[in-house]
Amino acid sequence: xxxxxxxxxxxxxxxxxxxxxxxxxxxxxxxxxxxxxxxxxxxxxxxxxxxxxxxxxxxxxxxxxxxxxxxxxxxxxxxxxxxxxxxxxxxxxxxxxxxxxxxxxxxxxxxxxxxxxxxxxxxxxxxxxxxxxxxxxxxxxxxxxxxxxxxxxxxxxxxxxxxxxxxxxxxxxxxxxxx
Numbered sequence: 001x002x003x004x005x006x007x008x009x010x011x012x013x014x015x016x017x018x019x020x021x022x023x024x025x026x027x028x029x030x031x032x033x034x035x036x037x038x039x040x041x042x043x044x045x046x047x048x049x050x051x052x053x054x055x056x057x058x059x060x061x062x063x064x065x066x067x068x069x070x071x072x073x074x075x076x077x078x079x080x081x082x083x084x085x086x087x088x089x090x091x092x093x094x095x096x097x098x099x100x101x102x103x104x105x106x107x108x109x110x111x112x113x114x115x116x117x118x119x120x121x122x123x124x125x126x127x128x129x130x131x132x133x134x135x136x137x138x139x140x141x142x143x144x145x146x147x148x149x150x151x152x153x154x155x156x157x158x159x160x161x162x163x164x165x166x167x168x169x170x171x172x173x174x175x176x177x178x179x
Contacts, residue, residue: 080161085112089131092167103164108173110137111159117152125149127158128170138170141177148178 081103088110091099112129115136119125127149129137139162141149152158162173 080107080109082109085110085129085131085137088137088164088171089133089135092171093135096167100166103171104166106164107161108164109159109161109179110139110173111157112137114152114154114156114158116154117149127152127160127176129158131170135167136170137173139173139176142175145176145178 083103088099088103088108091102110129114127115130116128117126118128120140125141125143125145127139127141129139131137139160159179160173160176161179162176165172165174
């Protein structure tokens with residue numbers, strides 16, 4: 001007799017590929033989730049940096065106005081453009097690039113009809129002015145305007161000032177004041 005062990009034939013059924021498929025699928029899901037979280041973090045970080053940059057610019061403008069002896073919270077009326085809701089929406093629907101060039105960053109005086117008064121997802125108060133179609137002008141207010149906004153109703157006619165931020169669905173105005 002031989003001292004070497006005898007090798008038994010291998011049963012192929014013992015090596016089922018399914019456990020490997022499940023682990024590959026799990027790894028793929030984890031990779032997708034990590035990529036999505038990374039992308040979301042980049043978007044949030046970019047928005048935060050953009051907000052910080054705008055805040056810094058606004059503070060420098062405010063300091064300059066104080067140094068000149070001007071009212072730091074209100075631009076001189078001569079620097080404001082007077083525009084209707086219809087004109088503003090029409091400009092953005094016709095050519096968003098040209099409308100941004102003309103209105104974005106500019107202080108505007110806008111009159112219109114209140115479509116909605118509410119708060120956005122970060123709890124910022126707004127007044128939506130009714131447009132002709134689906135879109136309107138969304139005017140963002142700080143908390144100091146709460147009493148004024150609480151007194152508004154759908155259908156009221158208002159005139160306000162604000163700085164145009166461009167179009168994100170609605171045309172957005174920030175730092176708004178009711179006149």
